[in-house]
Amino acid sequence: MNRSRSQKNVVIIGSGIGGLATALQLFKKGFHPLILEKNSFTGGKMNRRSIQDCTFDTGPSLLTMPFLLEQLFQTIENKPLSEFLNLLPIDPICRYFFDDESSFDAFTNRDALREELQRFSPQSNKPFFAYLQHSEKVYTATKDVFLFNKFDGFLEFFKPKNFSLLPQLPSLKFSQKFHDFNASYFNDKRLVQLFDRFATYNGSSPYLAPATLMVIPFIEFHYGGWYPKGGMYSLAETLTTLVNSYSIPLHTNEAVSEIVYKNGKVRGVVSEKGTLYPADIVVSNVDFHHTQKYILKRDVALPKDLSCSGFSLLLRMKKQPSGKLLHHTIVFSSDYKQEFDDIFENKILPNDMTIYISNTSFTDKSQAGEGTENWFILVNAPAIEVKDKSLQNNYAKLILKKLEDRGILRKEDVLNIEIRDQSTFQQESGATFGALYGSSSNSMFSAFLRPKNQDKLLKNLYYVGGSTHPGGGIPLVVLSSMIVSNMISSHYST
Numbered sequence: 001m002n003r004s005r006s007q008k009n010v011v012i013i014g015s016g017i018g019g020l021a022t023a024l025q026l027f028k029k030g031f032h033p034l035i036l037e038k039n040s041f042t043g044g045k046m047n048r049r050s051i052q053d054c055t056f057d058t059g060p061s062l063l064t065m066p067f068l069l070e071q072l073f074q075t076i077e078n079k080p081l082s083e084f085l086n087l088l089p090i091d092p093i094c095r096y097f098f099d100d101e102s103s104f105d106a107f108t109n110r111d112a113l114r115e116e117l118q119r120f121s122p123q124s125n126k127p128f129f130a131y132l133q134h135s136e137k138v139y140t141a142t143k144d145v146f147l148f149n150k151f152d153g154f155l156e157f158f159k160p161k162n163f164s165l166l167p168q169l170p171s172l173k174f175s176q177k178f179h180d181f182n183a184s185y186f187n188d189k190r191l192v193q194l195f196d197r198f199a200t201y202n203g204s205s206p207y208l209a210p211a212t213l214m215v216i217p218f219i220e221f222h223y224g225g226w227y228p229k230g231g232m233y234s235l236a237e238t239l240t241t242l243v244n245s246y247s248i249p250l251h252t253n254e255a256v257s258e259i260v261y262k263n264g265k266v267r268g269v270v271s272e273k274g275t276l277y278p279a280d281i282v283v284s285n286v287d288f289h290h291t292q293k294y295i296l297k298r299d300v301a302l303p304k305d306l307s308c309s310g311f312s313l314l315l316r317m318k319k320q321p322s323g324k325l326l327h328h329t330i331v332f333s334s335d336y337k338q339e340f341d342d343i344f345e346n347k348i349l350p351n352d353m354t355i356y357i358s359n360t361s362f363t364d365k366s367q368a369g370e371g372t373e374n375w376f377i378l379v380n381a382p383a384i385e386v387k388d389k390s391l392q393n394n395y396a397k398l399i400l401k402k403l404e405d406r407g408i409l410r411k412e413d414v415l416n417i418e419i420r421d422q423s424t425f426q427q428e429s430g431a432t433f434g435a436l437y438g439s440s441s442n443s444m445f446s447a448f449l450r451p452k453n454q455d456k457l458l459k460n461l462y463y464v465g466g467s468t469h470p471g472g473g474i475p476l477v478v479l480s481s482m483i484v485s486n487m488i489s490s491h492y493s494t
């Protein structure tokens with residue numbers, strides 16, 4: 001017989017955004033959650049570093065789909081998000097610099113966007129909006145199946161509630177590559193590159209991933225890009241404060257080394273310190289592959305299709321007079337195909353890399369001093385084991401040289417520099433080889449093969465977070481926590 005929820009102990013392994021959000025939702029549903037976190041801090045990939053007067057978000061820097069956070073705080077607190085976080089709209093979302101020295105400001109305001117397109121590439125005005133219209137249709141048709149609910153893979157197509165999706169399958173373009181789809185809309189190669197870049201939002205290559213990723217630019221242009229005042233880490237801080245306010249036990253510096261199970265049922269977890277935590281339900285917020293191999297001790301192979309990782313620089317900069325950068329800026333490589341071949345096939349750091357710069361001091365003066373700016377630089381990198389750390393400095397120099405050649409930075413203005421690579425991300429969050437989003441979408445079947453939220457063999461073991469359904473990135477991780485909390489609560493009696 002089921003015990004009531006109020007007696008159910010849930011151990012949550014990991015305090016990433018998915019772990020924290022799940023703990024809070026389960027608590028509100030009457031469960032007894034306990035969080036075990038290996039780090040001394042919460043937030044996982046969402047992390048913060050300070051260098052003198054500058055503060056850096058070292059993980060996510062762009063927030064999309066803010067309505068999901070709104071929904072999360074309504075569920076947990078029954079209060080609007082604005083009582084907890086001051087979300088600022090970032091418009092233009094991003095400034096793009098192309099190889100031919102031209103630049104494009106991606107506005108979400110439709111009139112401003114139209115005007116900017118008229119200046120930049122007048123012939124692309126019509127196809128740009130036609131693209132967003134098509135991708136909106138695809139998003140609307142697919143979101144409930146692929147994002148907002150528990151997902152049973154190919155079985156979804158046999159569920160009567162999803163029959164209406166069948167006639168729309170051709171418009172999803174599963175079998176077309178994302179790059180080819182983008183190239184079919186735009187004659188201007190620069191806009192193809194701009195749209196191709198959205199494949200990196202889940203760590204994929206536009207030359208391998210299916211055109212279904214077209215929903216990502218729709219989401220960005222439709223829902224906008226947002227920034228919580230005080231930095232992205234404010235979200236992790238706010239969730240942690242709520243966890244503490246409800247006295248949900250949260251043990252930091254407590255790595256879980258084993259999930260204990262018997263007769264097809266999880267019984268609890270053991271920490272590296274040797275403590276046994278009995279549990280009725282376990283939720284792992286740790287990278288799916290890491291959980292399988294190192295915590296469940298299953299004999300599993302390394303995933304072949306890991307998403308990309310990152311190579312990042314934290315630059316404390318002398319304040320720049322040029323005004324070239326916005327809050328988010330991209331400096332594109334000259335050969336995008338080669339760049340992705342290097343990352344996913346050759347598995348090397350690309351020589352000619354696309355450089356992302358987040359300068360949050362552009363929007364939020366609290367993030368840097370009077371005469372300084374906080375540049376977080378991120379370059380896509382292969383998810384591999386870093387064997388030779390000595391190459392790091394040279395690669396950092398190459399990035400700085402490119403920015404200098406493009407007139408974006410003067411070396412003498414770099415006051416401090418800190419390098420972070422794949423091994424940093426792996427060590428900080430347990431992500432396999434630093435893969436930022438679990439597995440990639442580099443195949444037309446990726447969405448179907450992504451790890452589900454419940455273990456196949458151990459039915460009281462659940463998975464939440466960016467390496468599981470529905471995917472990586474803060475909005476999807478929040479969705480993942482909603483899906484898992486609902487699965488658990490509907491499975492156990494009140």
Ligand SMILES: Cc1cc2nc3c(=O)[nH]c(=O)nc-3n(C[C@H](O)[C@H](O)[C@H](O)COP(=O)(O)OP(=O)(O)OC[C@H]3O[C@@H](n4cnc5c(N)ncnc54)[C@H](O)[C@@H]3O)c2cc1C
Binds near residue numbers: 015059436467472
């Ligand atoms: C550089 C970078 C840039 C990104 N940019 C964006 C962006 O702009 N927008 C966006 O939406 N997303 C972005 N992301 C992705 C986003 O940060 C992640 O998808 C999200 O934060 C993952 O959350 P999660 O819940 O899966 O947990 P994770 O952040 O993966 O946390 C897992 C937690 O588990 C803990 N853990 C691991 N092993 C153990 C163990 N054995 N015992 C106990 N605890 C353990 C870890 O310490 C960690 O705290 C970025 C990520 C990175 C790294």
